[in-house]
Amino acid sequence: MCGISGLLNFTDRNIDAxxxxxxxxxxxxxxxxxDNGKWKSSCGKVLFGHNRLSIIDLTLRGKxxxxxxxxxxxITFNGEIYNYKEIKNExxxxxxxxxxxxxxxxxxxxxxxxxxxxxxxxxxxxAFGIWDNKNKKLILARDAFGIKPLYYSFKNGVCYFASQxxxxxxxxxxxSSKSEAGIVSFFMWGxxxxxxxxxxxxxxxxxxxxxxxxxxxxxxxxxxxxxxxxIIEANDLKFNNHNEKIEFLKESVEETVKYHQISDVPITFLxxxxxxxxxxxxxIKNKENCNALxxxxxxDNFEYDEKFLAKKTANLNxxxxxxxxxxxxxxxxxxxxxxxxxxxxxxxxxxxxLISHIAKKELNSKVVISGVGGDEFFFGxxxxxxxxxxNNIMKFIPNLKIVDDxxxxxxxxxxxxxxxxxxxxGIYSYGRNLENTFLLQRSAFLEHEFEEMISPETFKRGxxxxxxxxxxxxxxxxxxxxxxxxxxxxxxxxLCSKLLKDLDWTSMYNSIEMRTPLVDFFFFKKIxxxxxxxxxxxxxxxxxxxKPKVPKELYNRKKTGFGIPHRKYLNIYSGKKxxxxxxxxxxxxxxxxxxxxxxx
Numbered sequence: 001m002c003g004i005s006g007l008l009n010f011t012d013r014n015i016d017a018x019x020x021x022x023x024x025x026x027x028x029x030x031x032x033x034x035d036n037g038k039w040k041s042s043c044g045k046v047l048f049g050h051n052r053l054s055i056i057d058l059t060l061r062g063k064x065x066x067x068x069x070x071x072x073x074x075i076t077f078n079g080e081i082y083n084y085k086e087i088k089n090e091x092x093x094x095x096x097x098x099x100x101x102x103x104x105x106x107x108x109x110x111x112x113x114x115x116x117x118x119x120x121x122x123x124x125x126x127a128f129g130i131w132d133n134k135n136k137k138l139i140l141a142r143d144a145f146g147i148k149p150l151y152y153s154f155k156n157g158v159c160y161f162a163s164q165x166x167x168x169x170x171x172x173x174x175x176s177s178k179s180e181a182g183i184v185s186f187f188m189w190g191x192x193x194x195x196x197x198x199x200x201x202x203x204x205x206x207x208x209x210x211x212x213x214x215x216x217x218x219x220x221x222x223x224x225x226x227x228x229x230x231i232i233e234a235n236d237l238k239f240n241n242h243n244e245k246i247e248f249l250k251e252s253v254e255e256t257v258k259y260h261q262i263s264d265v266p267i268t269f270l271x272x273x274x275x276x277x278x279x280x281x282x283x284i285k286n287k288e289n290c291n292a293l294x295x296x297x298x299x300d301n302f303e304y305d306e307k308f309l310a311k312k313t314a315n316l317n318x319x320x321x322x323x324x325x326x327x328x329x330x331x332x333x334x335x336x337x338x339x340x341x342x343x344x345x346x347x348x349x350x351x352x353x354l355i356s357h358i359a360k361k362e363l364n365s366k367v368v369i370s371g372v373g374g375d376e377f378f379f380g381x382x383x384x385x386x387x388x389x390x391n392n393i394m395k396f397i398p399n400l401k402i403v404d405d406x407x408x409x410x411x412x413x414x415x416x417x418x419x420x421x422x423x424x425x426g427i428y429s430y431g432r433n434l435e436n437t438f439l440l441q442r443s444a445f446l447e448h449e450f451e452e453m454i455s456p457e458t459f460k461r462g463x464x465x466x467x468x469x470x471x472x473x474x475x476x477x478x479x480x481x482x483x484x485x486x487x488x489x490x491x492x493x494x495l496c497s498k499l500l501k502d503l504d505w506t507s508m509y510n511s512i513e514m515r516t517p518l519v520d521f522f523f524f525k526k527i528x529x530x531x532x533x534x535x536x537x538x539x540x541x542x543x544x545x546x547k548p549k550v551p552k553e554l555y556n557r558k559k560t561g562f563g564i565p566h567r568k569y570l571n572i573y574s575g576k577k578x579x580x581x582x583x584x585x586x587x588x589x590x591x592x593x594x595x596x597x598x599x600x
Contacts, residue, residue: 002031002032002050002051002052002053002064002077002078002079002163003025003028003029003031003032003050003051003078003162003163003164003167003508004048004049004050004051004076004077004078004127004128004129004150004161004162004163005021005024005025005028005048005049005050005076005160005161005162005163005167006021006046006047006048006049006076006129006138006160006161006162007020007021007046007047007158007159007160007161008045008046008131008138008158008159008213008215009045009046009157009158010045010157010158010159010213010214010215010216010217011156011157011158011217013156013157013158015158015173017040017047018038018040018047019170020047020160020170020171021038021047021048021049021170022038022049023169023170024049024162024167024170025038025049025050025051027164027166027167027169027170028049028051028162028163028164028167029051030508030509030510030511031051031053031078031163031164031508031511032050032051032052032053032511033051033053033511034052034053034054035051035052035054035063036049036050036051036052037049037050037052037063037064037065038050038065039065039067039074039076041074041131041133042133043136043215045215046074046131046138048065048074048075048076048129048131049065049076050064050065050076050077052064053366053508053511053513054264054265055080055263055264055265055366055367055513056080056084056101056102056103056262056263056264057100057101057102057264058264058265059100059101061099061100061101061102062100062101062102062104064076064077064104066100066102066104066105066108068105068108068109068112069097069098069099069105069109071133072112072132072133072134073108073111073112073130073131073132073133073134074130074131074133075104075107075108075128075129075130075131076128076129077104077107077126077127077128078126078127078128078148078163079124079125079126079127079128079143079147079148080103080124080125080126080262080513080515081103081106081107081122081123081124081126082123082124082259082260082262082520083121083122083123083124083259083522084102084103084106084124084262085262087106087110087121087122088106088109091106091109091110091113094113096109096113103124107122107126107128107130108130110122111130111132111139116139116210116222116224119141119210119224119225120224120225122143123259123520123521123522124143125143125145125147125148125515125516126141126142126143126148127140127141127142127143127148127149127150127163127205128140128141129161136214136215137212137213137214137215138159138212138213138214139210139211139212140152140161140205140210140211140212140213141205141209141210141211141224142205142206142207142208142209143207143208143225143521144207144208144225144227144521144524145207145208145227145491145495145496145500145519145521145524146194146204146206146207146208146496146497146500146501147500147503147504147516147519148163148504149163149164149204149501149504149505150163150204150205151163151164151165151167151168151197151202151203151204151205152202152203152205152211153168153171153174153201153202153203155171155173155174155201156173157217158173159213159217160174161205163508164343164505165197165198165199165202165343165344166343166599168199168201168202174199174201174202175199175200175201176199176600177199177200177201178198178199178200178600179196179197179198179199179200179462180200180457180458180461180462180465181196181461181462181465181466182196182197182198182199182200182462183198183454183458183462184450184454184458184459184462184463184465184466185462185466186198186345186346186444186588186592187444187445187450187453187454187588187592188439188443188444188445188446188447188450188466188468189442189443189444189493189497189498190346190347190348190443190444190498190584190588191344191345191346191347191348191497191498191501191502192344192345192346192497193466193493193497194206194207194496194497194501196466197344198344198345198595198599206221206223207225207227207496208223208224208225208226208227208521209221209222209223209224209225210222210224225521227488227491227492227524228475228478228479228488228492230524230525230528231479231484231487231488231528231532232478232479234525234528234529234532235529236529236532236533237529237530237533239534242536245530245534245536245537245541246541246544246545248530249527249530249537249541249542249545250283250545250546252523252526252527253279253280253283253517253518253523253542253545254283254285255523256517256518256520256522256523257280257283257284257285257517258285258286259517259520259522260369260515260516260517260520261284261286261290263289263367265289265366265367266289266290266291266365266366266367267289267290267291267365267367267368267369268290268291268292268293268359268363268365268367268368268369269281269284269290269291269292269293269319269368269369270292270293270294270295270355270359270368270369270370270371271292271293271294271306271310271313271314271321272294272306272310272371273305273306273307273308273309273310273313273554273557274371274554275374275380275539275540275542275543275554276371276372276373276374276375276518276542277370277371278309278310278313278371278543278546278550278551278554279371279374279542279543279545279546279550280369280371280517280518281313281314281317281319282313282316282317282546282549282550283545283546284317284319287317287318287319290319290320291319291320291321291322291363292310292314292319292320292321292322293321293322293323293324293355293358293359293362293363293365293368294306294307294310294311294314294321294322294323294324295323295324295325295326295351295354295355295358296323296324296325296326297325297326297351297354297564297565307323309551309553309554309557310323311323312551312553313549313550313551313554316548316549316550316551317549322362322363324358324362326354326358328572331354331569331572331573332572332573334353334354334357335350335569335572335573336573337353338350338353338506339591339594339595339598340594340598341505341509342505342591342594342595342598343505344501344595345591345592345595345596346498346501346502346591347444347584347587347588347591348498348499348502349502349503349505349506350506350564350569351564352370352502352503352506352507352514353506353509353510355368356368356506356507356509356510356512356514357510359510359512360510360511360512365512366511366512366513367512367513367515368507368512368513368514368515369514369515369516369517370503370514370515370516371516371517371518372495372499372500372503372516372518372519373495373516373518373519374518374539374542375490375539376487376490376491376494376495377487377518377524377527377531378531378537378538378539378541378542379483379486379487379531379538379539380538380539381490382441383438383441383442383486383490384483384486384487386441387434387437387438387441387482387486388434388482390427390431390437390440391431391432391433391434391437393431394427394428394431394432395432397428399432403428404428404429407425407426407427407428407429408425408426408429408448409448411424411425412425412448412449415581416579416580419578419579419580419581420581421581421582422446422449422580422581422582422585423440423443423446423582425446425448425449426440426446426448426449427440430446434476434482434485434486435469435472435473435475435476435489436469436472438472438486438489438493439468439472442489442490442493442494444584444585444588445585445588447463453589472489475488475489475492476488476489481532484531484532487531495519500516500519503516540555543555566583566584566586566587567583569587570583570586570587570590573590574590
């Protein structure tokens with residue numbers, strides 16, 4: 001796990017490329033404090049930078065940027081390829097030679113042998129740049145779920161790329177002008193929806209895609225992994241009974257957990273009192289060099305108390321378990337650090353920031369495993385039931401503009417003044433179809449709520465650019481099943497653009513690699529037929545596969561997630577009064593304000 005950077009100058013302009021890459025390496029130091037390196041092509045047009053966090057092959061043979069054994073290919077790579085040994089053995093059988101034990105070299109040799117088809121073989125999380133000196137082209141690629149970030153910018157005849165948005169501060173040519181689409185996206189979702197960023201000149205490479213830039217500046221984008229297409233095209237698997245389904249799911253979970261344990265350093269499993277992390281811990285076969293960590297956020301509030309059930313799960317699985325509590329004084333300091341180092345505005349990520357800090361401070365962890373992804377894949381969110389109910393009710397209510405205006409203006413003002421749930425003011429307008437009701441459920445603010453927070457020009461231009469209504473409708477156009485439609489929207493708009501993005505920067509700020517066994521494209525494709533054609537498979541099915549190894553209380557426990565007591569933390573940090581019934585709205589406003597203060 002690392003930080004990557006690079007540039008391709010496809011003009012005759014003279015730029016201080018060495019200085020730019022040196023500065024990016026410095027900015028991204030916490031992503032890879034073990035080592036760093038810089039490489040320049042023989043033509044002088046390409047420069048790569050790298051910050052290394054050593055996980056696999058801890059020797060200097062793993063130093064990056066990594067040059068192939070024939071000196072024709074160079075890579076800067078961030079991530080892990082969990083099946084690299086299998087791919088390597090396949091290549092060795094074809095007489096391919098290697099000079100290291102790294103997964104990095106496997107990527108290069110696989111590309112040389114199979115061309116871009118090799119991307120279908122990679123099981124892992126990754127973002128990388130490869131300079132193909134034989135064909136004079138730069139290849140940028142990102143994994144299927146976008147677990148690892150990759151940002152890029154084309155400016156004045158140069159393509160720049162890096163692991164963080166903030167890294168582009170090193171490039172004077174790249175403007176700090178804010179993106180209207182990015183601003184509107186933040187207030188709509190509580191994060192900035194990809195491919196936008198907070199900056200107009202910087203974009204995020206689409207997940208599961210490969211961008212090819214030739215030395216003359218010509219570009220080509222290839223989509224090699226498509227989540228939506230997998231959902232649509234998944235075929236049924238025939239099982240004789242329910243027990244066979246559970247056994248298939250058990251084998252699939254154990255397989256992905258095993259792959260995600262590939263490491264030359266110890267592994268820490270994050271263990272809450274929820275189903276996902278408990279299932280992962282209970283699916284470990286090899287517990288050597290493993291431990292579990294539980295964060296005690298608020299011992300006075302049972303809703304956030306993870307200790308009791310987490311401890312029982314750890315004991316049932318005989319895994320060393322540590323419970324750590326953060327004092328309120330430390331929380332205030334860490335919230336300040338969180339805002340100062342936030343890569344882009346987001347109303348999420350503090351939970352992973354805090355536990356990553358504790359994992360590094362108390363356990364000196366380098367690799368941490370999270371249970372994120374279970375709710376999206378196994379229909380765990382309230383949206384999977386609630387959206388359908390709202391749509392069924394609203395189809396009997398006439399759609400009248402005068403009533404819509406009343407809800408958005410007068411009812412909204414009343415609800416806000418009385419500190420009641422302001423989203424009620426959006427039900428009449430947004431509750432009539434699946435895509436709009438999803439936006440109602442997931443939004444930080446609805447359009448009529450945040451219009452007053454930004455300038456009319458920004459509001460208008462941003463809305464036009466993101467065109468959210470059309471986009472959401474297009475997203476689910478070919479998916480016939482309601483639950484699968486919601487699954488895809490949750491994956492695209494919440495898991496990929498929010499949770500995974502925040503997991504990356506918050507863990508990497510603490511020099512920690514965060515792994516997600518349930519968010520694995522091979523695992524996802526394997527279990528899709530089970531999820532698509534069997535209504536009896538859901539979150540409780542995960543408990544069924546580890547039934548003797550988890551507390552019985554998990555079956556009846558109310559879903560809470562790995563939450564943050566935002567109301568309490570707002571009082572601790574800012575001392576300001578709460579303006580909304582849902583304190584996450586106040587947290588969103590504070591997050592955006594602090595980001596602007598720290599970065600503009």
